[in-house]
Amino acid sequence: MKIAIIGAGAIGGLVGAKLAMAGEDVTFIVRGRNLEAIRERGIKLVTADGQEQVALHVRATDDYAAAGPQDVVIPAMKAHQLEGVLEPLPHLLGPDTVIVPMQNGIPYWYFQRHGGPHEGTCVRSVDLHGRIAAGIDPARVIGCVVYPASQLAAPGVVRHIEGDRFPLGELDGRTTARVQRIADAFASAGFKAPVLEDIRSEIWLKLWGNLSFNPISGLTHSTLADICQFPLTRELAAAMMREAQAVAHKLNITFRVPLEKRIAGAEKVGHHKTSMLQDVEAGREPEIDALVGSVVELAQLTQTPTPHIDSVYALVKLLARTMQDQRGHVRLHESAERVAAHAA
Numbered sequence: 001m002k003i004a005i006i007g008a009g010a011i012g013g014l015v016g017a018k019l020a021m022a023g024e025d026v027t028f029i030v031r032g033r034n035l036e037a038i039r040e041r042g043i044k045l046v047t048a049d050g051q052e053q054v055a056l057h058v059r060a061t062d063d064y065a066a067a068g069p070q071d072v073v074i075p076a077m078k079a080h081q082l083e084g085v086l087e088p089l090p091h092l093l094g095p096d097t098v099i100v101p102m103q104n105g106i107p108y109w110y111f112q113r114h115g116g117p118h119e120g121t122c123v124r125s126v127d128l129h130g131r132i133a134a135g136i137d138p139a140r141v142i143g144c145v146v147y148p149a150s151q152l153a154a155p156g157v158v159r160h161i162e163g164d165r166f167p168l169g170e171l172d173g174r175t176t177a178r179v180q181r182i183a184d185a186f187a188s189a190g191f192k193a194p195v196l197e198d199i200r201s202e203i204w205l206k207l208w209g210n211l212s213f214n215p216i217s218g219l220t221h222s223t224l225a226d227i228c229q230f231p232l233t234r235e236l237a238a239a240m241m242r243e244a245q246a247v248a249h250k251l252n253i254t255f256r257v258p259l260e261k262r263i264a265g266a267e268k269v270g271h272h273k274t275s276m277l278q279d280v281e282a283g284r285e286p287e288i289d290a291l292v293g294s295v296v297e298l299a300q301l302t303q304t305p306t307p308h309i310d311s312v313y314a315l316v317k318l319l320a321r322t323m324q325d326q327r328g329h330v331r332l333h334e335s336a337e338r339v340a341a342h343a344a
Contacts, residue, residue: 001024001025001071001072001181001185002025002027002069002070002071002072003016003019003024003025003026003027003070003071003072003073003074003185004026004027004028004029004067004070004072004073004074004092005026005027005028005029005074005076006029006073006074006075006076006077006085007028007029007030007075007076007077008028008030008034008038008043008060008076008152008156008158009034009076009077009152010150010151010152010158010275011076011102011146011148011150012028012074012076012077012102013028013043013045013150013152013156013158014045014148014150014158014160015074015076015102015166015189015191016028016043016055016058016074016076017043017044017045017053017055017058017158018045018055018189018190018191019185019186019189020043020055020057020058021045021053021055021189022185022188022189022190023188024185024189026055026058026059027058027059027060027061027067027070028043028058028059028060028061029061029062029064029067029092030060030061030062031062032155033155034060034152034155034156035060035061035062036155037154037155037156037157038058038060038155038156039060040156041054041156042054042055042056042057042058042156043055043058043156043157043158044156044157044158045158045160046153046157046158046159046160047160048160048161048162064088064089064091064092065088065091067091067092068091068092069091069092069093069094069097070092070093070094070097071094071096071097071098072097072098072099072100072182073089073092073093073097073098073099073100074099074100074101074102075099075101075102075103076102077103078103078104078285078287078290079103079104079105079107079108079126079287079289079290080126080285080287080289080290082101082103082108082126082132083127083131083132086131086132086135086136089135089136093140096178097140098140098141098142098178098182099136099140099141099142100141100142100144100168100182101141101143101144102144102146102166103126103290104146104206104207104210104275104287104290104291105126105207105210105211105287105289105290105291105292105294106123106125106126106203106207106290106294106295106298107123107126107143107203107290108122108123108126108127108132108133109133109136109138109141109143109171110123110200110203111123112133112138112141112171113138113139113170113171113172114171114200115172116251116252118251118301121301123294123297123298124297125289125290125293125294125296125297126289126290126294138171141171142168142169142170142171142178142179142182143168143169143170143171143199143200143203144166144167144168144169144199145165145166145167145199145202145203145205145206146166146206147163147164147165147166147167147206148160148161148162148163148164148165148166149161149162149163149269149272151278161269161272162269162272164190164191164192165191165192165193165194166186166191166192166193167193167194167195167196167199167202168182168183168186168193168194168195168196168199169195169196169197169198169199169202170199171199173197173198173199175195175197179195180195183195198254200251200253201253201254201255201256204244204248204253204255205255205256205257205262207244207291207295208241208244208245208255208259208262209237209241209262209263209265209266210274210291211240211241211244211291211292211295211309212236212237212238212240212241212244212312213227213237213266213274214274214275214276214277214287214291214292215276215288215291215292215312215313215315215316216233216236216237216312217273217274217276217277218274218276218277218279218280218286218316218319219312219315219316219319220233221277221280221281221330221331221332222277223270223271223272223273223274223277224266224267224269224270224271224272224274225267225269225270225271225272226271227266228263228264228266228267229267234263236308236312237263238259238260238263239308240306240308240309240312241259241262241263242259243299243304243305243306243307243308243309244295244306244309245259246304246306247295247298247299247302247304247306250302250304251298251302275287276288276291276316280319280323280329280330280331281329281330281331282329283323283327283328283329285320285324286316286319286320288313288316288317288320292309292312292313292316293313293317295309296309296310296313
């Protein structure tokens, strides 16, 4: 298949590299130093056990028209960046092109082809003016949940930390030839990509941890293991998750994993910095609304109280605004006393 990956960051780079090494025709739509690096050297994947693999036979361009129509398009950027690709996106689309958005949190398409009482409702937290929903035909979209953790170690170099699951599902729950074809391609690349009848429940299962661990991590500069092993933050995360579960239940979502098992799974990942903490340290705009603000919005829609989520949301939004106003980042540094003690 011809597959275009929009973005070659931590997840886009991982997916594109492994699909290319499995024989798929991959084109990265990318800019800047990443574009130069991939054009010159391909894209390097450092596996969880430290082995290095290089996908040499990939294309890289910043010109959507030059890439041309694809079989599958995978937008692999943050949710708040998705609107920015709407204008050039049609250059990648043929009559049967499938779009597989890979964003965390509640997706813009959540109520598209939903069939419930909220059918067609726009999730304003991730699509403020409804432009994404209007600009992408929902009939093209296949839902996807991203479980792997990885990092962009350098331009054109992705480090895979852990995880290999990319569950897929049609928005209306059908099992179709096209979703099975994509699942097969992912399986050939070494991923686990089960086709689910209810992709939204899987979205909530992933979001369940993200909406709590990400902002707590960003605010406290702590890893997943730190949060889970400190009783106060472990309970805060659990309180946020219980509130989210109440919202989800009102939307007829069933969680297939108990809350404590979900927390234990996050703890097992270890001393991993969440994506939000990485963004705070780098001075990038954190992915707050897709992960937390969207749950606040759906809580209001379903008239569900979420006091813990609301409080954490307010704090992390203020942190993001302060960073933006000061054009800065926030990072813990070793104290002068500790540095001196090490040198002694």
